[in-house]
Amino acid sequence: MRFMRLGLWLLRRERSSGEWRVLLLALIIGVGSVSTTGFLGDRLKRAMGEQGASFLGADLLVTSSRAIESWPASSTQNIPAKSSPLSTSSLATSQALEFSSMVAKGDAFQLATLRAVDAAYPLRGTVRIAPQPFTESTSRPALPPPGAIYVAPDLLPLLSANVGDSVQIGEASFTIAGVVAEEPGQLGGVFGLAPRVFMRADEVERTHVLQPGSRVTYLYQFAGEPNQLTAFSATLKPTLDSTQRLIGSREGVETLRGAFANADRYIQLTALISLLLSVAAIAIAAHRHALRHYDQAALMRCMGATTAQLRTLYAVQLLTLGVLGSLIGVAIGALMQQALALLILPDAATRLPSLGLAPVGIAVVSGLLALAGASLPALMRLIRVPPLRVLRRDLPPLPLGAWISAAVSGSTLLLLIAWYAGDAKLVGVFVGALAGLVLVLTLLARLALFAGRGVQRLSHGPVRFGLAQLLRHRFDSTLQLGAFTLALFLVALLALVRSDLIAGWQQQLPPEAPNYFLVNIAPYQQAAVADYLSQHQLKASELYPMVRGRLTIKNGVPIASTLPPELRDSNTLRRELNLTWTATLPANNAILAGQWHGTHNAAEISVESGMAERLNLAVGDQLGFQIGDQTLDARITSIRSVKWDSMQPNFFVIFAPGQLDALPAAAIASVYVPPGASGMLPGFVKAFPGVTVLALDKLIANIEAVFAQIIGAIQLLLGFLLAAGMAVVIATLLASLDARQQEAVLLRTLGAQRAYLAKSLWSEFLALGLLAGLLASACAEIAMALISDRLFELPARLHPWLWLALPLAGALLVGMSGWLTTRHITRVPPMQSIRALG
Amino acid sequence: MTPPDSAQFPAESSSASQPPSVVTARALSQRVSTADSTLTILSEVELDVKAGEILAITGASGSGKSTLLGLLAGLDQPSSGDIFLLGQNLSELDEDARARLRAGRIGFVFQSFQLLPARSALENILLPLELAGRTDARERAAHWLERVGLTARAAHTPRQLSGGEQQRIAIARAFATDPQILFADEPTGNLDADTGARIIELLFELNASAHTTLILVTHDDALASRCQRRLHLIAGHASEVAVA
Structure with missing residues (x-):
C-alpha cells in the first residue's frame, strides 16, 4: 500500500517527463484506433441484432424468383394464389414483389428498385414516411394511396423531382406522395445504386414492366407465435426448391452478421497495425524511462526497498498510465467512430444503437496488454538494478535474458494479434x-x-x-x-x-465500347428494339434472351457432392445463372476445347473456362439445370474463354438454340451511344418503358x-x-x-x-x-x-x-x-x- | 537479533562499558575476474566498528575504499569472508533481505549527492521516510531541512541548488530516518575546500547530536584526522593507523 502511494506520488512528480508523455500518447493512439473500429463494429452488430424480426420485416420470409402457387395445407387453409392476397388461418401474412425498373420524369430517368406491397407490409418493424426529404417522418404502412408512390430521398435529385411531382414507371404515371425515411432491413443508403420506390402491388399490372422472363423476386412474409412459425416452416421447407429460400428472422440477421463479422475483422486488423506501431513507440519510451531511472531505483534499493516493493511501485505507475491512456483513447475512439459512422452510413448514423460497453473492455485490455508487452522488459531490468550503482555509476543493471524479453513482448503481441484475428x-x-x-x-x-x-x-x-x-x-x-x-x-x-x-x-x-446496357427487353419488344437501334444507327450487340437457372446436377449426381467442401459454397452454385442461347459464337469469346455447337439443335452447352475450372467441368459432362420448376439436362460440347471487360453481355453458359426457346425470356443487349446522341435515350425510355437502361458511366x-x-x-x-x-x-x-x-x-x-x-x-x-x-x-x-x-x-x-x-x-x-x-x-x-x- | 540502539552508546563513552559491534568484517576479500586475469580489489580485510564510532577509510584512488564501503553496507557481496551488519551475517541474506535490513537503519551520503533531479529539496528528504513508512514523514523532512539551514529552498529542485546546498540536502536525507549507521562516500569530493569544510562541520555536528556510527571514505587527510579511527588501504590491504 505504502509503495503504491509512493509510486503514484513519484508519477505525479514526473508527469511532465517526455517519456511518460510519449508513452501515454502512443497508448492513446493505439487504443483510440482499436476502439474506433470496435465501437462502430459493435454498434452495427447490435443494430442488426436488436432489429431482429424488424430486420426482415417479418418473422419468416420466403423469397422466390417465381410466384408460389401452393402452400402447405397444415397451417394455411386458404392457399393463396399468385394474385390473391396471401393469408393463412393462424399466421399474419403479407406479399410483395421486388424488381428493377426505370423511373422517368421528363427527359430524366433513373433505375430504381421497386417494392410493390400490400396493406399488411411490413408485418414487423416500421416504415417511416416523411412529407419532404430530411423532415420529420411518421410511422405508416408502406402502401401508398392509389396512383401514388413513396421514394427514397436520393431519387429526387436524380430526377430533378419534388414530392407532388408526377413520374413515369413503365407505361403508368404516379405521383410522388412522400419520402421513405426508414424501412426494415435498411441501415443506410450506402449502396444506393438503385434507390427504393414503394408502390401498390395492385398497380404493378398497369405499368406493364413485368413481362414473361422479367427478373422479379416474390417476397412472402409471415408473422405469428413461435410454435406456429416452427410448425409452418417445418411443413413448408420440403416443398421449396433450390431457387426458393426460407429465412427466419434470426437466420436472416445471422447471415448478414456473419458477412459483416468477416469485414469487421479485417478492419479491426487494420486498426491493430496502429496499435502495434504504438507498441514500438511505447517500448522505446519505456526503455528510456528505465534508463533514466536506474539511479533512482538504485538509490531506493540502497535505502532499503526490496525488489517486490519496487515492482509494486513501478507496476502502479504503469497501471495508472495504462488505465489513463486507455480511457482517453476510448474517449477519442468514441468520437472518431461517430465520424466514421457518418462517413459510411450518412443516413443511418443517428439511428444506430448507443455506444456499447463491451468495446471499452476490449480496448482497455488491448491497451494494457500492449503497454505490458512493450514496457515490461525495460521495467524488469529497472527493478533488478544493483544497489551498488550508487557508488559505481557505470554499473549496468543485471541483464535480462534476451529470450525473456523476447518471450514477454513476443507472446503479448501474439496474444493481441490472435485475439483480433480470431482464427x-x-x-x-x-x-x-x-x-x-x-x-x-x-x-x-x-x-x-x-x-x-x-x-x-x-x-x-x-x-x-x-x-x-x-x-x-x-x-x-x-x-x-x-x-x-x-x-x-x-x-x-x-x-x-x-x-x-x-x-x-x-x-x-x-473507343466506342458499349456504354449502355439494355436489360429486361420483353419478347414482344425485341424486334422493335432492334429496329429502333438500327434506325438510330447505334452500334449494338446481338439481343441475347436470358433465362435464369441454377446448376444442380453433374453427371447424374448433385454437383456440390463432386466438389471439395470449401468449393461447395461457390457463388456459381448458390445463385441463379443467366442462361442464354445462340447459334453464333459471341465476339470476344474463343473456343478453348471441344466444338462450338453452332446451329446444331441438340441439348448442348458451351461453358466459360473459369467456371469449368472452378467446378471441375470438362467437355462431355452432362449438367442439370433447375429452371423455374423444371429441370433441364445438357451436355458440355465446348469450353470458351470470355473477355469479361469487353462491356458486351457475357455468359457463363450458352445453350444451343431450340432448348430454352419455350421458356419466357427477356433479352439483354449492349449498345454504344456516342456522346452527341445521348439525347435519344429519353425517347427510347418512353418508347420502351419496361426496358431497363443501365448507363455504365453512371x-x-x-x-x-x-x-x-x-x-x-x-x-x-x-x-x-x-x-x-x-x-x-x-x-x-x-x-x-x-x-x-x-x-x-x-x-x-x-x-x-x-x-x-x-x-x-x-x-x-x-x-x-x-x-x-x-x-x-x-x-x-x-x-x-x-x-x-x-x-x-x-x-x-x-x-x-x-x-x-x-x-x-x-x-x-x-x-x-x-x-x-x-x-x-x-x-x-x-x-x-x-x-x-x- | 536486533542489536541495541546505538543511541545508548554515545561515541564519547568510556571504554568501561564497551559498546556492541555494529559492523564487523572477517577475512573480507573481493576479486574481479577479467578476460585474462583475476584482479584482487580487497584482500583479507579485518574490521570491527563499535556503535557510535567514527571511522575513516582512506587510501589512494583505486585502493578499494568505495568497494569496501559498498560491501560493509550490504550493497554488494564479497568473493570471500563474512560481514556482520547490525548483528546480521550478510552472507546469509539475499539481496532483498539485505535491503530490508538497511531500510530506515542505514543512511548514505555520496560524493555525487545522488539527489533525484525531478524532485524538490523537501521531496528528496521525504523519499527515505516514505520508503520506511514513517507516518510523520513530512514533519521530519521539514525538521531536517531546517537543521541544514535550507528551509527557504524547500521547493527548489537540485539543479537550482549549488553543490554545497545539494550535499546539505543529501545529509539531511541521510539523517532523516535516524539511522544507526551512516556511510559517506567522499562527501566532500565534489566540493571546493571551503564548502567541503563547512559540509564536514555540519556532518560531524549532526552526527554528534544523533550519536550515529559514521563510516566515511575519504582521501582528505584533514578530514581523516578528525575521525576516531582510520583504516588505510593500500592495493586492497587494510591496516589501521593511529589518528594524529
Whole structure:
C-alpha cells in the first residue's frame, strides 16, 4: 500500500517527463484506433441484432424468383394464389414483389428498385414516411394511396423531382406522395445504386414492366407465435426448391452478421497495425524511462526497498498510465467512430444503437496488454538494478535474458494479434505478412541510409552535421524510417487504389465500347428494339434472351457432392445463372476445347473456362439445370474463354438454340451511344418503358462513390497509423535527447550559433521525412503495379505526383514532430544544460 | 537479533562499558575476474566498528575504499569472508533481505549527492521516510531541512541548488530516518575546500547530536584526522593507523 502511494506520488512528480508523455500518447493512439473500429463494429452488430424480426420485416420470409402457387395445407387453409392476397388461418401474412425498373420524369430517368406491397407490409418493424426529404417522418404502412408512390430521398435529385411531382414507371404515371425515411432491413443508403420506390402491388399490372422472363423476386412474409412459425416452416421447407429460400428472422440477421463479422475483422486488423506501431513507440519510451531511472531505483534499493516493493511501485505507475491512456483513447475512439459512422452510413448514423460497453473492455485490455508487452522488459531490468550503482555509476543493471524479453513482448503481441484475428490461419497470415513487411522495410531503410552517406559527403556546414546524426543513430533512423514509411505507404496505396482502378478501367475501354446496357427487353419488344437501334444507327450487340437457372446436377449426381467442401459454397452454385442461347459464337469469346455447337439443335452447352475450372467441368459432362420448376439436362460440347471487360453481355453458359426457346425470356443487349446522341435515350425510355437502361458511366460513378466512402473510412483509420508513426519518431528522438543535448552544449560552447543547431536539426528531420516519402512512393508504386496486374489485369503506370507529394508530406510531418521534440536543445543556455546533465 | 540502539552508546563513552559491534568484517576479500586475469580489489580485510564510532577509510584512488564501503553496507557481496551488519551475517541474506535490513537503519551520503533531479529539496528528504513508512514523514523532512539551514529552498529542485546546498540536502536525507549507521562516500569530493569544510562541520555536528556510527571514505587527510579511527588501504590491504 505504502509503495503504491509512493509510486503514484513519484508519477505525479514526473508527469511532465517526455517519456511518460510519449508513452501515454502512443497508448492513446493505439487504443483510440482499436476502439474506433470496435465501437462502430459493435454498434452495427447490435443494430442488426436488436432489429431482429424488424430486420426482415417479418418473422419468416420466403423469397422466390417465381410466384408460389401452393402452400402447405397444415397451417394455411386458404392457399393463396399468385394474385390473391396471401393469408393463412393462424399466421399474419403479407406479399410483395421486388424488381428493377426505370423511373422517368421528363427527359430524366433513373433505375430504381421497386417494392410493390400490400396493406399488411411490413408485418414487423416500421416504415417511416416523411412529407419532404430530411423532415420529420411518421410511422405508416408502406402502401401508398392509389396512383401514388413513396421514394427514397436520393431519387429526387436524380430526377430533378419534388414530392407532388408526377413520374413515369413503365407505361403508368404516379405521383410522388412522400419520402421513405426508414424501412426494415435498411441501415443506410450506402449502396444506393438503385434507390427504393414503394408502390401498390395492385398497380404493378398497369405499368406493364413485368413481362414473361422479367427478373422479379416474390417476397412472402409471415408473422405469428413461435410454435406456429416452427410448425409452418417445418411443413413448408420440403416443398421449396433450390431457387426458393426460407429465412427466419434470426437466420436472416445471422447471415448478414456473419458477412459483416468477416469485414469487421479485417478492419479491426487494420486498426491493430496502429496499435502495434504504438507498441514500438511505447517500448522505446519505456526503455528510456528505465534508463533514466536506474539511479533512482538504485538509490531506493540502497535505502532499503526490496525488489517486490519496487515492482509494486513501478507496476502502479504503469497501471495508472495504462488505465489513463486507455480511457482517453476510448474517449477519442468514441468520437472518431461517430465520424466514421457518418462517413459510411450518412443516413443511418443517428439511428444506430448507443455506444456499447463491451468495446471499452476490449480496448482497455488491448491497451494494457500492449503497454505490458512493450514496457515490461525495460521495467524488469529497472527493478533488478544493483544497489551498488550508487557508488559505481557505470554499473549496468543485471541483464535480462534476451529470450525473456523476447518471450514477454513476443507472446503479448501474439496474444493481441490472435485475439483480433480470431482464427489460426489469419494469425499466421498476419504475422507472416507483418514479419515480411518489417524485413523489407528494414532492408529498404538501410539501403536508403547507405545512399544518404553519399549526399552527406557532398553537403557541408549544419546540413552535413544533421545528416551525420541521421547516419550515426542507424538503429533509431531505421526504426523511424520504417515506421513512417509504412504509414505513408498504406495511406498512398489506398489513394491510388481509389483513383487508379476507376480511371484505369475507364481508360482501358476501347473507343466506342458499349456504354449502355439494355436489360429486361420483353419478347414482344425485341424486334422493335432492334429496329429502333438500327434506325438510330447505334452500334449494338446481338439481343441475347436470358433465362435464369441454377446448376444442380453433374453427371447424374448433385454437383456440390463432386466438389471439395470449401468449393461447395461457390457463388456459381448458390445463385441463379443467366442462361442464354445462340447459334453464333459471341465476339470476344474463343473456343478453348471441344466444338462450338453452332446451329446444331441438340441439348448442348458451351461453358466459360473459369467456371469449368472452378467446378471441375470438362467437355462431355452432362449438367442439370433447375429452371423455374423444371429441370433441364445438357451436355458440355465446348469450353470458351470470355473477355469479361469487353462491356458486351457475357455468359457463363450458352445453350444451343431450340432448348430454352419455350421458356419466357427477356433479352439483354449492349449498345454504344456516342456522346452527341445521348439525347435519344429519353425517347427510347418512353418508347420502351419496361426496358431497363443501365448507363455504365453512371454505374462506374456510383461504384466510385461507394468506393470513396469505404476508402475514406479506412483512410480515417490510417490517420491513427500516421499518428502512431509520429509517436515512434518522437519516442526514438526522446531516447537520443540526452546525447543530442550534450553535443549541442559542446557545439554552443565552441561557438556554434543557435541558427546552426536549428539548421542541423531541420536537415536531419527533413532528410528523414524525405527518405520515408521516397521509400513509401516506391513501395506504393510496386504494390499498385502488382495489384493492377494480378488482381485487375490493368496495365501498371507511374504516378509522378506521388513522388512529389509523399516526400513533401513525410518531410513536413517528420520535420514538425522532430523539431517540436528537440527544439529546446537550441534554446537552453549552455551553462544550464551542463548543470542539467550533471 | 536486533542489536541495541546505538543511541545508548554515545561515541564519547568510556571504554568501561564497551559498546556492541555494529559492523564487523572477517577475512573480507573481493576479486574481479577479467578476460585474462583475476584482479584482487580487497584482500583479507579485518574490521570491527563499535556503535557510535567514527571511522575513516582512506587510501589512494583505486585502493578499494568505495568497494569496501559498498560491501560493509550490504550493497554488494564479497568473493570471500563474512560481514556482520547490525548483528546480521550478510552472507546469509539475499539481496532483498539485505535491503530490508538497511531500510530506515542505514543512511548514505555520496560524493555525487545522488539527489533525484525531478524532485524538490523537501521531496528528496521525504523519499527515505516514505520508503520506511514513517507516518510523520513530512514533519521530519521539514525538521531536517531546517537543521541544514535550507528551509527557504524547500521547493527548489537540485539543479537550482549549488553543490554545497545539494550535499546539505543529501545529509539531511541521510539523517532523516535516524539511522544507526551512516556511510559517506567522499562527501566532500565534489566540493571546493571551503564548502567541503563547512559540509564536514555540519556532518560531524549532526552526527554528534544523533550519536550515529559514521563510516566515511575519504582521501582528505584533514578530514581523516578528525575521525576516531582510520583504516588505510593500500592495493586492497587494510591496516589501521593511529589518528594524529
